[in-house]
Amino acid sequence: MHGTLAITPLTAGPIYQFVDVLGESDETETAPRVAVQLTINLTFAEILGRLLFSSGPILMMEELDSADAEEYVRVRLWFALTDTDLIAADDFAEKAMDIYTGRRASRLLPFALRLGPIITHMFGVTTPAAPARTGA
Structure with a gap:
């Protein structure tokens, strides 16, 4: 039973600053982060x-x-x-x-x-x- 990735490309969203990898506010995270969406089946x-x-x-x-x-x-x-x-x-x-x-x-x-x-x-x-x- 393997998870498969959909054949569609990744979707990149807006750029955020001062957020951690999960999107939570974090003033110590100064590097810009891009929101990426991925479809997993x-x-x-x-x-x-x-x-x-x-x-x-x-x-x-x-x-x-x-x-x-x-x-x-x-x-x-x-x-x-x-x-x-x-x-x-x-x-x-x-x-x-x-x-x-x-x-x-x-x-x-x-x-x-x-x-x-x-x-x-x-x-x-x-x-x-x-x-x-x-x-x-």
Whole structure:
């Protein structure tokens, strides 16, 4: 499962000063930065893997159960996309699907099962059926 780049070129936007690489205001960043947009095509597994295993801020179950769940997912995925290389992302996707489908035992399974429907709702991607939940 490899992420693929769209065949369209990068889009360069305006030049900004006093912002960090993520666009946040930072008076110590004096070098001009250009806003660049890139289209990346992701599968369910690639999104789930980045959300489960990328470094940086982590999602919490309480956030997934909140009214702002989609915003939490969107921000976390945005960070994960900037932070995760494609080789690691491929490994994350495989590991995430092993957990999601029950091929690998993990304490992350309930979290992954809660996250799955949010991903499919937000992004319209399809997913294999999650394992039936047994016992509570």
